[in-house]
Amino acid sequence: MILPNPLARRLFLHLHALAEPPTGPAKGEALLALIDRLGFVQIDSISTVARAHHMILFARRQAYRPEALDRLLAQRHLFEHWTHDAAVIPARFFPFWHHRFRRDRPRLLARWRGWQREGFEEQFDAVLARIAESGPVSAAEVGEEEERGTGGWWDWHPSKAALEYLWRVGELSITRRDSFRKVYDLTSRVIPSGWLAMDPGDAATIHWACSEALDRLGFATSGELAAFWAAASPAEAQAWCHDALARGEIVEVRVEGADGSLRRSYARPEVAALAEAAPDPSPRLRILSPFDPVLRDRARAERLFGFRYRIEVFVPEAKRTYGYYVFPILEGDRLIGRIDMRAHRESGSLRVRALWPEAGVRLGSRRLGRLGAELDRLAQFAGCDQVKFEPDWLRETLPEGSVAGD
Numbered sequence: 001m002i003l004p005n006p007l008a009r010r011l012f013l014h015l016h017a018l019a020e021p022p023t024g025p026a027k028g029e030a031l032l033a034l035i036d037r038l039g040f041v042q043i044d045s046i047s048t049v050a051r052a053h054h055m056i057l058f059a060r061r062q063a064y065r066p067e068a069l070d071r072l073l074a075q076r077h078l079f080e081h082w083t084h085d086a087a088v089i090p091a092r093f094f095p096f097w098h099h100r101f102r103r104d105r106p107r108l109l110a111r112w113r114g115w116q117r118e119g120f121e122e123q124f125d126a127v128l129a130r131i132a133e134s135g136p137v138s139a140a141e142v143g144e145e146e147e148r149g150t151g152g153w154w155d156w157h158p159s160k161a162a163l164e165y166l167w168r169v170g171e172l173s174i175t176r177r178d179s180f181r182k183v184y185d186l187t188s189r190v191i192p193s194g195w196l197a198m199d200p201g202d203a204a205t206i207h208w209a210c211s212e213a214l215d216r217l218g219f220a221t222s223g224e225l226a227a228f229w230a231a232a233s234p235a236e237a238q239a240w241c242h243d244a245l246a247r248g249e250i251v252e253v254r255v256e257g258a259d260g261s262l263r264r265s266y267a268r269p270e271v272a273a274l275a276e277a278a279p280d281p282s283p284r285l286r287i288l289s290p291f292d293p294v295l296r297d298r299a300r301a302e303r304l305f306g307f308r309y310r311i312e313v314f315v316p317e318a319k320r321t322y323g324y325y326v327f328p329i330l331e332g333d334r335l336i337g338r339i340d341m342r343a344h345r346e347s348g349s350l351r352v353r354a355l356w357p358e359a360g361v362r363l364g365s366r367r368l369g370r371l372g373a374e375l376d377r378l379a380q381f382a383g384c385d386q387v388k389f390e391p392d393w394l395r396e397t398l399p400e401g402s403v404a405g406d
Helices: 005-015 028-038 052-058 066-074 091-113 121-134 158-168 193-197 202-217 222-229 234-247 271-277 298-305 365-381
Strands: 078-082 086-090 172-178 181-186 251-256 262-267 285-287 326-331 334-344 349-357 386-389
Touching (some): 052 365, 078 172, 086 091, 234 262, 285 365, 326 365, 365 386
Antiparallel strands (some): 326 334
């Protein structure tokens, strides 16, 4: 069976809550249901406009405000841990993280012994004892007598490394963030007891990870299933696909890319009907975070939408093609361009430095009007009351394949 590209895009955007208009309630149970539908929401510290997790949710529900996410975390409906990266995750999924804790304990210890400063292992008991006796701590509140590093992202003092390791293996959890700084507590005091006590075991976790990933992606290779939660290894995902095919739970399909090429993937037997029943994507123009779920797998997004995107945060400024942190623009089922902008809250302005349309995209008056309306909404969300454009903000389309970065 061949899944044509328009149907593949429609299904993928629907499953990622980007086909319907970005309206409706965006707090409490409705917000939790949205995050559950996505599976998780990636966290990132960069805030040129707003942090990634907030922009991901705002793109789907423009009534969303960050306080609603904070409340769900405080009420323990969500927890923070690792998928392919740091993320907020529905608490009901916590039982499946026991597999990750068992797997990562020896892996991380072996790797960190060659990466972190000496002495972090010796701090495990002391850190746990201090938190048990005195309550939650941040990295700034432990290891007071230890030599601090140069301030680099990964130059941690031993007690900070101990906190991070104990979090990664499940002995500690993040109870809250203060100015985005992690505050750690004992997992038994953070995760609701019912979810904490459940451990489905490794085999059930692999089945859950692959099956739930497929239902959120719509179609996928075994490698894409493995990468979604980063819970199953590529070999485990491949074995699951083999067994699920034999059971009739999935079928092989060939998914048409934006360039007409076909890629062998797996899907549910009813994938064609699901794609046909999915709504036509809303023509509403939206500005996406670089870490939006539809873009987190850069290669998949390029195959499906013909949109090559790389983030250039770690590229020296003189070598950047577009900019430090450039936002993709979605219109209907197309990624039509990318925009470089920054919120200057001290002056109350969202400043647009540049916009590059994709090849074949004409920025006529109606499209520019929709862009202006979306920028106004985003400015308000980011705490700004006006949008300002640099004189040369509208740029020419760059040659295909010219993107630097990751």
